[in-house]
Amino acid sequence: MSRRRIGIWYRLAAVIAKPPLLLLFKRDWRGMEHIPAEGGFITTVNHNSYLDPLSYAHYQYNTGRVPRFLAKAPLFSVPFVGMMLRGTGQIPVYRESTDALDAFRAAVEAIERGECVAFYPEGTITRDPEMWPMAGKTGAARIALQTRVPVIPVAQWGANLAVPPYAGTDKMRLFPRKTLIVRAGPPVDLDRFYDREPTPELLREATEAIMADITALLEEVRGEKAPDEPYDHRKARAEQRRKAAGEGKK
Template sequence: MSRRRIGFWYRLAAVIAKPPLVVLFKRDWQGLEHIPADGGFITAVNHNSYLDPLSYAHFQYNTGRVPRFLAKAGLFQGSFVGMMLRGTGQIPVYRETTDAMNAFRAAVDAIERGECVAFYPEGTLTRDPDMWPMNGKTGAARVALLTKAPVIPVAQWGANLAMPPYAKENRLRLFPRKTLKVLAGPPVDLSRFEGQEPTPELLREATEVIMAAITELLSEVRGEPVPAALYDYRRARAEQRRKAAEEGSK
């Protein structure tokens, strides 16, 4: 299983994106040694800003192992961004459609070709009020157990300070100059899940192990203790609706 060359389109993307990243931000990169030199693998990354895919991609590009992101299918339609996503081999995700499984098949194929597939297990920007990772979805665990590829947890911090998620004004806050921190850890140990039927319960448990590894790394990056429990967005929304219903009935 060999490593795929970076290719023209990824190099073009780097030529466009790297200069402003280098000029506008400081960098604190750690754990580069955990990115495999050869063979297919998965990275599982926390997501706290619309800017953080560039920060993380810059980090990994410098290892010579470029990530293939799973991204919303709508981003691939037309436009310069869509052209770049297609050219760099990113993987479209068709949410809540019969084509949704195609992304996982494409991810498996990419890993078997010796590539890196990057998962944001949360599936969207974190909604945690304190910017910790939320509960994860099971796609990364499913692909990992199917391919037996190593899962490298990655935590990042700093892009959210330059472009906070869900801010009323999505404008960059460049000054004072922010530090984009990225920390990769050793492969997550999923050996106890291998060789078993991938039931929803098993996949959820494996996902919890992956999310715990990411959260531990983010705790190290932030210099803060790990939260007692990961934020459950669905539960939080249900609680908000319940409270709203109670207020409305008064």
Template sequence: MSRRRIGFWYRLAAVIAKPPLLVLFKRDWRGMEHIPADGGFITAINHNSVIDMFSYGHFQYNTGRVPRFLAKATLFETPIAGALLRGTRQIPVYRESTDAYGAFRAAVEAIERGECVAFYPESTLTRDPDQWPMTAKTGVARAALVTKAPVVPVAQWGANLAVPPYAKANKISFFPRKTLQVKAGPPVDLASFYGKEPTPEVLKEVTETIMAAVTDLLEDLRGEQAPEQPYDLREVLAQQRRKAAEEGTK
């Protein structure tokens, strides 16, 4: 998809979303030159607010290359949002169903047709106490190895200051106006992984390479250093289950 073919539905979504974004937030956008002008590609983005899809979406819309997001299938069933999601050709994710693989297949097909598919590799809002990226799932690595398309890392910060992850209503604050910081970096060099068998070890290494690039960009935006080891939600939950089991035997 070229920079000129945005389409009616995406333009309609922009008409609806951009005015409140312009009123409620300031912007600090960097790295637009790293968004490819032509051809299919992948973006990998950190996830720290329920509204950061709009922050990143606004950024990339202004480059002329619109992304296709992977979104929960239930969102497509809502009247207004569902119509916009279908019209802008977002990709429904049917978790824990016989069609769970369909989203990955649709993403690969879109990339091979020359479109951009946006991945939130963490798959959910970060649980890290300081809102750094967590360990990620391997879907983005699988798509990268299958398509060999450029993987552009993107970091964002600011939407979470207005609407923190998992925040209650009394923690939401749009004023004073926050700055939506979005920074894209150069494509991650994954050439050394091409041709390798996509074993769990290889997929884990590719995923970590991509997430390291995203985290580096976020460190620059925040002017801080991320933890040496990313927050591992699965390990934390496993520890909680072990603790609960131990307490249950006492």
């Protein structure tokens, strides 16, 4: 499958976004050699700031292989933002609706056309108190096992220091200039999962393999060891409800 052109809309987005990124931030980019030069592929990226999609998109744009993100459907209704998302070929995700499978089909079709589809496997900005990747959702693994294209793990750090997650604009810390670190690794080894029934257990195992490679890259970036057990937001919420119910009975 040949390399797909970047296109005028992505170039327009770059003209708008790159100048402030270059002005406000330093960059530490590594691992671009792992981004395939040809054919469809998947990237799986950790998510720690509202800013990090721009940081990561800047990184990959400079490789010549632009990502197609899966973005929440309501964003496509926002004036100008929606126009840019549609123009650059981003994929709307409709949660809890009959259109939910459309994102899956669109992602597979994009990959089969030779494009890159970027996933945030955590599904949202991490809730881990120390900003490590959370337990991932299985969508990226499901598409990877169906298409058998390379899955490139990507770790990023630094956007969260400038624009902390779940914080107001008064918490932004643009100065002194922060360094946006993006590091891609070699493809995740998923061979042991091919030619097997995609059961929920198998998809969880494949997802854990993907998240393990992302986390290992982030450990290199941060120079720290991640927790042995990734933070699971659903389990944490269930525990909070259990505790609240217990306190309510006292």
